[in-house]
Amino acid sequence: MDRRIRVLVGKPGLDGHDRGAKVVAAALRDAGMEVIYTGLHQTPEMIVEAAVQEDVDVVALSVLSGAHLTVFPRVRALLEERGAGHKLLTGGGIIPDEDIEMLKQKGVGRLFGPGTNTSDIVEYIREWARTHAHSEG
Amino acid sequence: MDPLVERVLQGEKSALARVISRIENREPQAVALLDELFLHQKAAPRIGVTGPPGAGKSTLVTGLIRILREQGHRVGVVAVDPTSPFSGGAVLGDRVRMNEVALDPGVFIRSMATRGSLGGLASTSREVCEALDAFGSDRILLETVGVGQSELDVAQAADSTVVVVVPESGDSVQALKAGLMEIADIFVVNKADREGADRMVHDLESALSLKNWKDRWKPPVLKTVASRGEGIREVNEALERHAAWQLETGQLSHRRRESVGARILELTREAVTRAVLAKAGRPELEARVDAVLKGVESPYRAAERWAAELLDTANAPSP
Numbered sequence: 001m002d003r004r005i006r007v008l009v010g011k012p013g014l015d016g017h018d019r020g021a022k023v024v025a026a027a028l029r030d031a032g033m034e035v036i037y038t039g040l041h042q043t044p045e046m047i048v049e050a051a052v053q054e055d056v057d058v059v060a061l062s063v064l065s066g067a068h069l070t071v072f073p074r075v076r077a078l079l080e081e082r083g084a085g086h087k088l089l090t091g092g093g094i095i096p097d098e099d100i101e102m103l104k105q106k107g108v109g110r111l112f113g114p115g116t117n118t119s120d121i122v123e124y125i126r127e128w129a130r131t132h133a134h135s136e137g
Numbered sequence: 138m139d140p141l142v143e144r145v146l147q148g149e150k151s152a153l154a155r156v157i158s159r160i161e162n163r164e165p166q167a168v169a170l171l172d173e174l175f176l177h178q179k180a181a182p183r184i185g186v187t188g189p190p191g192a193g194k195s196t197l198v199t200g201l202i203r204i205l206r207e208q209g210h211r212v213g214v215v216a217v218d219p220t221s222p223f224s225g226g227a228v229l230g231d232r233v234r235m236n237e238v239a240l241d242p243g244v245f246i247r248s249m250a251t252r253g254s255l256g257g258l259a260s261t262s263r264e265v266c267e268a269l270d271a272f273g274s275d276r277i278l279l280e281t282v283g284v285g286q287s288e289l290d291v292a293q294a295a296d297s298t299v300v301v302v303v304p305e306s307g308d309s310v311q312a313l314k315a316g317l318m319e320i321a322d323i324f325v326v327n328k329a330d331r332e333g334a335d336r337m338v339h340d341l342e343s344a345l346s347l348k349n350w351k352d353r354w355k356p357p358v359l360k361t362v363a364s365r366g367e368g369i370r371e372v373n374e375a376l377e378r379h380a381a382w383q384l385e386t387g388q389l390s391h392r393r394r395e396s397v398g399a400r401i402l403e404l405t406r407e408a409v410t411r412a413v414l415a416k417a418g419r420p421e422l423e424a425r426v427d428a429v430l431k432g433v434e435s436p437y438r439a440a441e442r443w444a445a446e447l448l449d450t451a452n453a454p455s456p
Contacts, residue, residue, distance in 0.1 A: 001163055001164055002163050002252060004162075004225070004226070004250070004252075006158075028226065030223075030224045031226060032224045032225040033226050034220075034227045034229060035227065035228045035229065037228055037229065038232045038233060038236070038239075046239050046240055049239060049240055050232060050239060052151050052154055053154050053245055053246055054154065055158045083151055084151065
């Protein structure tokens with residue numbers, strides 16, 4: 001068998017800054033993961049559709065526009081709707097601590113802020129995959 | 138019937154996605170799933186798209202999807218990108234260009250990493266096409282890695298192969314002659330609004346004119362500006378002509394026969410190699426490596442002797 005952790009990296013919304021997303025994508029690749037990079041200006045619907053078709057384990061979103069309180073819960077809800085609630089939803093951006101806490105309550109995984117070391121993200125996803133992935137039918 | 142297969146046949150995308158992962162990961166259940174799916178295939182035409190990096194393959198594929206959807210076809214896409222030989226990871230970015238068709242319910246796109254395969258496709262891309270076919274795709278598009286010359290897998294996996302180049306590929310026509318010239322059923326000079334497009338077309342046509350095309354399909358050379366959707370309709374029409382020609386001349390069944398034969402051989406070779414290593418084990422191989430390194434025999438002799446021994450054992454009457 002030849003399993004790899006598959007991660008969708010996407011940028012929802014209107015801001016055009018994808019450098020962070022690209023750096024993370026490259027770091028995950030270098031850690032041996034398969035990264036589906038969907039690019040800029042993604043709607044939550046597009047993100048979830050891609051996540052389903054690509055059968056990813058993890059959905060990682062970069063949100064710098066301040067829309068995180070809308071985007072993350074919406075993606076979470078759509079994933080549930082498509083029977084893909086077992087996937088990890090994580091991400092990063094400029095997100096205040098109290099919002100991180102609120103999103104956590106809504107089933108969103110860890111969210112990483114500016115200055116995060118990419119190895120922390122890699123380790124977080126690996127650890128999650130060790131304990132969760134491939135359990136679904 | 139496997140419940141997962143049932144869900145695929147009912148058109149459930151998440152079930153298809155799971156099946157594809159099982160195939161791609163070579164999970165033990167994959168063969169049984171493929172067996173069942175195989176019975177539900179409709180032999181949908183498979184169209185390969187290959188060419189050097191940056192030639193616009195994904196954009197052309199997106200344009201073709203749009204036209205095929207207008208014609209009412211459901212479309213399955215396999216887009217392959219390279220796995221890093223160092224980390225084993227990959228960034229699969231073909232979806233970036235396909236965003237405009239990503240939400241179309243009649244389109245299913247799957248990105249695949251090569252996972253060590255060198256021929257421009259992943260080693261299980263063909264099986265993924267079979268799953269897409271059983272799912273109900275009427276047309277299947279296969280986009281290769283795009284390394285330029287080692288894209289021969291696609292010609293075997295697809296019924297029609299489109300080779301995409303750009304005007305700047307000019308100097309590489311010499312190189313194209315070696316690999317890509319032989320596998321193209323249709324040539325596309327993309328980004329044809331740039332300087333040098335006509336020259337590129339001329340170069341390709343004169344290279345093609347050196348060959349005798351009597352009773353054979355002569356690949357047309359077409360110009361596109363895929364980013365603006367220009368010329369894609371003509372590419373689709375050429376694909377339709379090629380499909381009709383193949384059907385008329387019996388080339389289609391010939392090509393598929395060859396392709397299935399090659400695939401069986403390839404899979405048998407893999408299975409035999411796996412079985413040999415599982416049975417004889419690594420030490421057996423290492424012993425032969427030692428012999429070669431000590432200068433006792435050449436690798437060719439070692440391989441020949443090993444194969445002969447294996448066949449002897451296989452043919453020996455069982456006690």
